Amino acid sequence: xxxxxxxxxxxxxxxxxxxxxxxxxxxxxxxxxxxxxxxxxxxxxxxxxxxxxxxxxxxxxxxxxxxxxxxxxxxxxxxxxxxxxxxxxxxxxxxxxxxxxxxxxxxxxx
Amino acid sequence: xxxxxxxxxxxxxxxxxxxxxxxxxxxxxxxxxxxxxxxxxxxxxxxxxxxxxxxxxxxxxxxxxxxxxxxxxxxxxxxxxxxxxxxxxxxxxxxxxxxxxxxxxxxxxxxxxx
Numbered sequence: 137x138x139x140x141x142x143x144x145x146x147x148x149x150x151x152x153x154x155x156x157x158x159x160x161x162x163x164x165x166x167x168x169x170x171x172x173x174x175x176x177x178x179x180x181x182x183x184x185x186x187x188x189x190x191x192x193x194x195x196x197x198x199x200x201x202x203x204x205x206x207x208x209x210x211x212x213x214x215x216x217x218x219x220x221x222x223x224x225x226x227x228x229x230x231x232x233x234x235x236x237x238x239x240x241x242x243x244x245x246x
Numbered sequence: 247x248x249x250x251x252x253x254x255x256x257x258x259x260x261x262x263x264x265x266x267x268x269x270x271x272x273x274x275x276x277x278x279x280x281x282x283x284x285x286x287x288x289x290x291x292x293x294x295x296x297x298x299x300x301x302x303x304x305x306x307x308x309x310x311x312x313x314x315x316x317x318x319x320x321x322x323x324x325x326x327x328x329x330x331x332x333x334x335x336x337x338x339x340x341x342x343x344x345x346x347x348x349x350x351x352x353x354x355x356x357x358x359x360x
Contacts, residue, residue: 170348177354178353179351179353180289180351225289227288233291234291234349236281236290238287
């Protein structure tokens with residue numbers, strides 16, 4: 137039973153435009169959602185998180201939105217840069233566990 | 247430079263053989279984790295440890311074993327009981343075991359069966 141789903145395996149965006157990465161979840165008992173970025177042959181790196189009691193968190197070009205009624209999370213990257221091309225994973229924490237989505241490959245074209 | 251070191255980067259296993267993947271961290275983190283990644287899938291938790299000499303099974307622990315004799319080290323053994331061991335293995339650590347402590351990952355070990 138996949139509790140975190142990233143329904144788009146891939147996304148292609150033009151440099152300078154907005155990238156929107158989406159994540160849906162089924163379990164409402166979570167503490168935080170986190171976004172990780174992963175380049176090939178490397179481990180994921182932490183990008184940004186959001187608490188379950190908030191609906192928005194912003195850090196530079198990255199903003200995460202949480203819609204609890206829709207059980208939907210999104211990551212906005214503005215403006216997108218070619219160096220943002222990577223696989224993005226959303227994950228949530230519930231107690232002592234971290235559960236990941238399948239990932240979305242973002243390609244930012246120059 | 248603080249970080250997590252996984253070795254080797256690539257590992258080949260013969261059928262029926264046990265292999266051990268190394269994970270060392272110098273971040274002074276209490277918690278450590280092992281994940282497995284298969285193509286098109288997210289990371290799945292194999293084992294985790296909150297403190298030295300203690301560890302818990304994750305979602306896919308069958309065919310794996312771990313030890314946590316030192317704070318810095320959390321080796322993973324892939325035993326012959328693991329029928330489909332070919333995957334990318336990632337080790338992670340975090341300061342604590344609460345939700346907002348991001349996990350820091352190593353660069354992974356790719357295990358293949360000969």
